[in-house]
Amino acid sequence: PYDYLILAPGAVDEYFGHEEWRRFAPGMKEVEEATFIRSRLLRSFEIAELEADENERAAHLTFIIVGAGPTGVELAGAIKELAVDVIPRDFRVADTRRARVVLIEAGTRVLPAFHAESSARALGQLRTLGVEVRLGEPVTQVLADGVEVRGERLRSYNVIWTAGVRAAPLTATLGVPLGPGGRVRVLPDCSIADHREVFAIGDAAYLVDAASGRPVPGVSQGALQMGRYVARLIEAELNGAPSARVAAFHYHDKGSMATVGKSRAVVEIGRARFGGLLAWLAWMALHITVLIGFRNRLAVLFSWLYSYVFFRRGSRLITRVAPPEPAAPAPTERAS
């Protein structure tokens, strides 16, 4: 039994009906997946160093990222930079500077949730860095050794999935109306229809903000703001103020940012849009200020400064050789 229930189970990677692709193209939702991706990537450089067959070596030195949202764009930039600037001195045979990083996007631009101007800016930054960006090309097959796109086979032992998310499987078990991506359709006060005491928030909730007419985006600010709103609402009701629900939840858009490797980024704050070094510094400053604790902030600041000046990435650990076990399949969904 409960007086109030807040559901915030987040999101999982969406494979658009091809769950079998997850094995070869893990996403980045779980820490275990991220450490596996890092290990597989670093191991590929090691294998390429020993591989005699040129085609095999090329496949180990090709990194394919499916989906050009902020995660895909940031990952593509970081991998290219790692291959070109950070690790070449670790290898004698394999020329990691020639590693291909291919970013494949089904839509017509990178960073589709950003303004078109920022998308164009990020595209330019990626191409300057040497990332191959393929737009308007949906991936139609993912295999153990690469992908198929427009009937063409691209060989790679490192395919990473950043093409989309859907609400956590829990939402499909609730028997309540669901919106796009299996997200729980909530009322303006974040509660579920006919259940005033149950709230869904964050990536698992679907709410069209009455003020902007747009859905609250699946980003950390959306989750944080909904969390604070519901906490205040419950507190007010417990203090005998049932009218707290009259004021609907409104999302305050504080802006969007994405980095494209070292010294490059795009930033949107209100009507202001800019890129380059200034945007990258803004990204760094923001991410340091949101860390918990002064000691952490200082440690990260010094670590980043060290990496920036010496082009060194501290830990290149190979810790995980097998992909994490996939989560249990979602129960049959009851759509709205």
Ligand SMILES: Cc1cc2nc3c(=O)[nH]c(=O)nc-3n(C[C@H](O)[C@H](O)[C@H](O)COP(=O)(O)OP(=O)(O)OC[C@H]3O[C@@H](n4cnc5c(N)ncnc54)[C@H](O)[C@@H]3O)c2cc1C
């Ligand atoms: C790689 C990556 C980079 C991102 N970068 C940014 C960024 O730069 N800026 C930004 O704003 N947003 C970013 N996001 C999005 C941001 O992380 C999410 O919007 C935010 O975490 C959503 O918060 P949440 O509380 O709804 O869900 P989550 O933070 O996902 O938390 C949900 C938790 O619930 C747990 N859970 C799920 N089901 C159950 C269950 N049945 N029982 C118990 N627990 C359960 C999950 O394991 C998880 O720990 C990024 C996301 C990813 C994956």
